[in-house]
Amino acid sequence: MASVAAPKARERIDRLQRIWEEPSGVVGWLTTVDHKRIGLMFFFTSLAFFAAGGVEALLIRTQLISPNGGLLSPNAFDEAMTMHGVTMIFLVVVPMSIGAFGNYLLPLMIGARDLAFPRMNALSFWIYLASGIFVYTGLAIGSAPNAGWFDYLPLGSKQFAPGPNIDFYTLGLIFNGLSTTATAVNLIVTTFKLRAPGMSLNRMPLFCYAMLATSFALVFALPPLNTALIFLELDRAVGFHFFDIAKGGDTLLWQHLFWIFGHPEVYIIILPAFGIATAIIPTFTRRKMVAFPLVALAEVLVAFIGFGVWVHHMFAVGLETITTIYFAAASLIIVIPSGIQLFAWITTILTGTPRFKTPLLWIVGFIVLFLLGGLSGVTFAAIPFDQQLTDTYYVVAHFHYVIFGAAVFPLLGGMYYWFPKVTGRMYYERVGQASFWLSFVGMNLTFFPMHIVGLLGMPRRQYTYPSGLGWTGYNLVETIGSYLLAAGLLLVVTNLAVSLFRGARAGNDPFGGDTLEWSTSSPPPSYNYAVIPRVTSPYAMWDREDREADERDLAGGGKRVLETGHETPASSVLDADWDEVLDMPSKSWAPLLLAAMLAATFAMLLTRHYVVAATCGALALLVLGGWHWKEPQEA
Amino acid sequence: MSEPSHSTRATSGVAASYAARRRISFPLGWWGVMLLVATETAFFGTLIASYFYLRLKAHQWPPAGIDPPDMTAPLILTGVLVTSSVPMLLAVRAARDARTGRTWLLLLVAALIQAAYLGVQIHFFGSDLDKFDPGDNAYGSIYFTLLAAHHLHVLVGILLIVWLLARLVTGLTNYRVTAVWVVAIYWYFVSILAVAVVLTQISPSL
Numbered sequence: 001m002a003s004v005a006a007p008k009a010r011e012r013i014d015r016l017q018r019i020w021e022e023p024s025g026v027v028g029w030l031t032t033v034d035h036k037r038i039g040l041m042f043f044f045t046s047l048a049f050f051a052a053g054g055v056e057a058l059l060i061r062t063q064l065i066s067p068n069g070g071l072l073s074p075n076a077f078d079e080a081m082t083m084h085g086v087t088m089i090f091l092v093v094v095p096m097s098i099g100a101f102g103n104y105l106l107p108l109m110i111g112a113r114d115l116a117f118p119r120m121n122a123l124s125f126w127i128y129l130a131s132g133i134f135v136y137t138g139l140a141i142g143s144a145p146n147a148g149w150f151d152y153l154p155l156g157s158k159q160f161a162p163g164p165n166i167d168f169y170t171l172g173l174i175f176n177g178l179s180t181t182a183t184a185v186n187l188i189v190t191t192f193k194l195r196a197p198g199m200s201l202n203r204m205p206l207f208c209y210a211m212l213a214t215s216f217a218l219v220f221a222l223p224p225l226n227t228a229l230i231f232l233e234l235d236r237a238v239g240f241h242f243f244d245i246a247k248g249g250d251t252l253l254w255q256h257l258f259w260i261f262g263h264p265e266v267y268i269i270i271l272p273a274f275g276i277a278t279a280i281i282p283t284f285t286r287r288k289m290v291a292f293p294l295v296a297l298a299e300v301l302v303a304f305i306g307f308g309v310w311v312h313h314m315f316a317v318g319l320e321t322i323t324t325i326y327f328a329a330a331s332l333i334i335v336i337p338s339g340i341q342l343f344a345w346i347t348t349i350l351t352g353t354p355r356f357k358t359p360l361l362w363i364v365g366f367i368v369l370f371l372l373g374g375l376s377g378v379t380f381a382a383i384p385f386d387q388q389l390t391d392t393y394y395v396v397a398h399f400h401y402v403i404f405g406a407a408v409f410p411l412l413g414g415m416y417y418w419f420p421k422v423t424g425r426m427y428y429e430r431v432g433q434a435s436f437w438l439s440f441v442g443m444n445l446t447f448f449p450m451h452i453v454g455l456l457g458m459p460r461r462q463y464t465y466p467s468g469l470g471w472t473g474y475n476l477v478e479t480i481g482s483y484l485l486a487a488g489l490l491l492v493v494t495n496l497a498v499s500l501f502r503g504a505r506a507g508n509d510p511f512g513g514d515t516l517e518w519s520t521s522s523p524p525p526s527y528n529y530a531v532i533p534r535v536t537s538p539y540a541m542w543d544r545e546d547r548e549a550d551e552r553d554l555a556g557g558g559k560r561v562l563e564t565g566h567e568t569p570a571s572s573v574l575d576a577d578w579d580e581v582l583d584m585p586s587k588s589w590a591p592l593l594l595a596a597m598l599a600a601t602f603a604m605l606l607t608r609h610y611v612v613a614a615t616c617g618a619l620a621l622l623v624l625g626g627w628h629w630k631e632p633q634e635a
Numbered sequence: 636m637s638e639p640s641h642s643t644r645a646t647s648g649v650a651a652s653y654a655a656r657r658r659i660s661f662p663l664g665w666w667g668v669m670l671l672v673a674t675e676t677a678f679f680g681t682l683i684a685s686y687f688y689l690r691l692k693a694h695q696w697p698p699a700g701i702d703p704p705d706m707t708a709p710l711i712l713t714g715v716l717v718t719s720s721v722p723m724l725l726a727v728r729a730a731r732d733a734r735t736g737r738t739w740l741l742l743l744v745a746a747l748i749q750a751a752y753l754g755v756q757i758h759f760f761g762s763d764l765d766k767f768d769p770g771d772n773a774y775g776s777i778y779f780t781l782l783a784a785h786h787l788h789v790l791v792g793i794l795l796i797v798w799l800l801a802r803l804v805t806g807l808t809n810y811r812v813t814a815v816w817v818v819a820i821y822w823y824f825v826s827i828l829a830v831a832v833v834l835t836q837i838s839p840s841l
Contacts, residue, residue: 116663181674189666197639219670223678227685231780240769240776242685248773250692253685260681559638569639572660579659583643625798631810633643 006555013530013554015563020113020526022587031587033118034526038125039104040422045129046096047493052136053087054486056080061446061482064475067467077463078146079165083139085149086169089269090176091132093407097272098180098218099128101414102187102211104422108517108524109205111196111533111540113568114584116189119591119627124182126595131176134602138168145169148461150258151232153243153251158236167606170233175602177222184215191215196516197560197571197578199535205515206289206538209296210275213303214268220307221264228257237608252317259310267306269403273410274299274341277363280410280417281345282514284360285352288539291344298337298344305334315383316390324383331381338374342367357511358432362413365440369405373398376451391461394454400447412439412492419496420510424522425503431495439488445481449474514539519547532560532569566632583633590627597623648733648807655731655812664813665820672824675788679828682784683835686777696839697774701767703840708759712752713833716789717826719748723819730807730815738815739803745822746796753789760786778836785832788825795821 022028022037032038059080063072072080107115115121138144143165147156156166191212195204231242232254241247243254282289289295311319311327345367354360376398380386389395419427453474458465465471509518516533517524518541531553534546541547553560562569566584571577597620604613642654642662690696697703726741760782769779795818802811834841 117667185667185670185674188670189663192666193660193663219674220677223674224681227678227681231685231776234769234776234780238770240780241771241773242689242776244773247771248689248693248698249776250689250773253688256688257681257685567641570660570663577659578639580642580654580662581639582663583641621794628798629802631643631808633646633808633810 008557009530009554012557012561012563013525016527016530017525019563019565022526028587030592031122031589033114033122033585033587033591035103035107035115035118035121036422036524036526036528038121039100039102041125042095042099042103042128045125045132046092046100049087049091049132050096053084053092054489056084056087058482058486060084061479063463064465065479066476067465067472069464072463074463075146078148078461079139079144081461082145082148082151082169083135086135086145086173088403089149089265090173091128091135093269093403093411094180094265095128096411097269097407098183098187098211098214099125101272101276101411101418102214103183105418105517106187106190106208106211107194108520108528109208109515110191110194110199111516111529111535112190112194113528113566114194115186116194117186119585119588120182121186122588123591123594124179124186126592127175127179127182127598130595130599131172131179131602134175134599135168135172138165138172143168150262151254153232153254156232157243164606167233167236170229170236171602171606174226174229174233175598177226178598180218181222184218187211187215188219192573193570194568195571195576196533196535197569197576199540199571200575201573202293203535203538203540203576205540206278206292206295206299207275207515209299210271210278213300214271214275217264217268217271217303217306221261221268224257225261228254228261231257233605237605252314255314255317256310259313260307262313263310264303264306266399266402267302269407271299271303273366273407274302276410276414276417277345277366278341279515280359280363280413281348282352282539283417283511284357285349285354286512287348287352288514289344290347290351291340292538294340295344298340301337302334302341305330305337309334312380312386315380315386328381328383332378335374335378342371342374358427358429358436359413359417359511361433361436362409362416365436366406366409366413369401369409369443373401373406377402389454391459392454393450393458393460396460397447397450397454400450404447405443409439412436412489415492415496417511418517419499420506421517421522421524423500423503424506425499426506426510427495427499427503431491435488435491435495437488438491439485442481442483442485442488446478446485447481449477449481509541514541516540519550530554530561530563531558532562534560585630585632588627588630590623594620594623594627642809645809648735651807651809651812652731652733654809662813664817668817668820672820675824675828679784679831682777682781683831686781686835689773689777690838693774697778698772701771701774704837706837706840709833709837712755712759713829715748716752716829719745719752720819720823720826722748723822727816727819730812733807735803735807738807739800742796742799742803742815746793746800749789749793749796749822753786753793756782756786756789781832781835785825785828788828792818792822792825 022032022034029037059072063069063077103121143163145168146165147161151166151169154160191208234240235242235244241249243249243251245251278289278295308330309327311323312331315324416427416432453471456470458471506522508520508522519533520529531550533540534549536543536546562581566586567581568584569578570580570582572579597616601613601616601620604616640654640657642658645651645654722741722745726738726745729737729741767775769775799814799818
């Protein structure tokens with residue numbers, strides 16, 4: 001900062017540094033409550049799981065490169081396929097988008113110094129890490145979940161899956177859901193209460209709207225999944241009969257509960273990507289987003305309508321016609337808010353002055369892929385068409401365009417976009433563009449032919465296929481594409497890894513960004529902002545007078561300089577009137593300890609040691625009591 | 636606007652009371668517990684929906700050999716649990732008025748009512764288990780799962796009050812005034828839930 005030279009400002013920054021500093025080294029990371037450090041831990045953990053899920057995908061594609069492939073046994077294929085789905089959805093996309101991007105960026109964008117519940121945030125990460133290890137333990141001991149990520153019954157019942165495979169799935173996902181719910185609650189309360197005084201809801205960046213909508217969807221979508229998983233585990237472990245038709249249960253109950261969660265989950269996956277797109281586009285087109293209120297409303301509407309379309313995953317199971325027609329109509333309606341956003345992005349780019357740097361390239365790629373995936377998605381609302389294509393590769397093609405093309409591409413674009421902010425260094429632009437094109441071509445080569453083999457009738461989830469059905473050539477292309485795609489993703493990681501050490505110094509604001517995070521240093525200091533920023537529009541960084549006023553406050557003091565403790569302001573929900581100054585908790589061992597106790601509880605449930613499990617649960621409660629013994633103002 | 640208050644530094648009853656009255660919007664803890672209530676509502680919503688889903692699929696509910704549930708005892712018990720919201724409400728007010736002793740006593744009264752409720756409910760749960768088993772059929776599975784889920788929530792609520800009682804020994808702070816409020820909201824929710832659960836439980840006899 002320019003005014004750092006002023007001695008008063010220097011003094012303030014030193015004081016804040018002392019107040020907010022955390023221990024260095026391993027202990028610092030194990031006890032941290034800093035949202036940026038926790039965000040980074042979420043990022044690297046989800047990146048590791050991304051690699052694991054990617055290897056599983058390559059195994060699947062290598063097995064299917066030619067007819068009658070022999071690389072994987074049928075059971076190994078089932079495990080690879082199931083673990084690929086479970087990993088990518090529960091351990092990669094959701095934790096990376098809300099745990100890493102949401103966690104790191106949301107407080108910065110709203111001018112806060114931390115999340116609303118910093119220790120719960122740390123707990124959320126440790127539970128996530130433990131749940132990932134829990135699920136992968138199944139793979140390590142040769143008993144990975146193997147009934148598909150949707151785990152249809154009766155395939156996943158004790159009768160047809162007697163081993164512990166499915167128990168790793170049920171208990172692992174219940175455990176994982178705790179982390180996701182905690183993060184969602186944290187992000188909602190942070191967005192509502194910790195916005196910099198003056199940032200009324202209509203001055204909040206669209207990225208934050210997307211995170212808010214996602215978090216609300218999570219709060220309501222995970223309980224049906226947990227209900228289903230608890231039922232299944234009770235069926236499997238102690239002989240209950242929720243899904244046993246012979247004893248009055250119903251297998252379709254699983255499908256209903258699973259998809260009441262499962263379809264909102266699709267929007268939970270994609271909404272943060274929408275948010276990243278709306279953050280990147282204004283910066284690189286030098287223009288404010290077209291139709292700001294409509295886009296904000298559309299983001300919320302997508303999350304809401306997403307709860308009313310689940311039966312379109314079940315058109316082929318034989319429900320009543322009237323039910324299917326209602327859900328077909330609902331599935332058509334959701335096109336409208338999605339379309340509003342699509343047109344808003346395109347119009348913003350067309351009417352702006354776009355600079356096609358790497359981050360924007362990924363977003364343009366995302367728009368193209370989302371359009372294709374969206375168009376094939378609408379076709380499922382046509383019930384007879386859906387019944388023909390259900391369980392074929394056409395479905396696989398569709399949801400990879402949506403989940404990989406539309407959800408992961410913006411995450412990759414976001415990695416490039418915020419890399420200078422997080423590390424203080426620039427990535428290599430040309431290599432960045434090359435990595436995009438390689439991934440884009442690889443992605444389309446992998447997934448576009450799947451539409452065709454799907455229409456030709458190739459069923460999904462099969463470990464092999466015979467020759468002479470006209471599928472062979474397409475499958476070969478798909479496998480080649482998947483290796484190109486893997487090369488593209490490796491290039492992204494290599495680019496960023498090398499840039500971390502050799503990249504040019506980035507400065508605070510290398511792109512002329514529009515949101516607040518670009519006003520602080522790169523990487524941001526532990527207290528985020530020395531002066532709580534003034535905000536008069538959703539494009540706070542483009543309001544020069546406000547930023548200059550902040551600089552003057554830093555030298556001159558005033559009530560927006562909070563420097564007597566771990567302080568952050570709390571404001572009213574709609575208008576962001578300044579209500580209180582909060583003292584936030586600092587470093588703590590309790591979250592890590594509690595997560596360890598919970599992990600022990602779940603491990604004991606898995607091995608059917610119920611008394612030990614109850615003991616571990618009671619210890620977890622004791623830790624929780626101890627945690628809350630220390631109040632924030634004392635910590 | 637006047638200077639925003641450092642409410643978290645209110646470590647005496649009087650200061651906490653003053654901070655609570657000055658506040659112009661709900662505190663963080665209020666939002667936290669409301670979102671907990673929201674996600675728990677969705678959880679019990681799907682449990683109860685599953686109950687009626689299974690019932691609609693059944694030819695006979697409860698299945699042959701199991702008596703329809705008794706109505707009197709569960710309804711009276713639920714009525715007792717709901718009344719514990721009155722001392723909870725009064726405890727919130729007392730805490731906000733910086734009356735530590737009164738808050739403590741009211742919380743104790745509420746916890747005693749709730750503990751009595753839970754004790755009797757566990758007794759009935761046991762005697763139900765003597766009559767039929769969750770492993771017999773889907774009715775037994777959902778019946779005992781639904782009730783156990785609710786009893787577990789009552790137990791958590793009682794533990795929360797025990798924790799508050801232990802904390803209030805050293806007086807009120809801003810944090811504890813909010814905590815009393817938050818635990819009370821949790822209890823209103825558990826009470827409403829008790830009504831929904833008991834109506835589901837006795838629905839075959841209605």
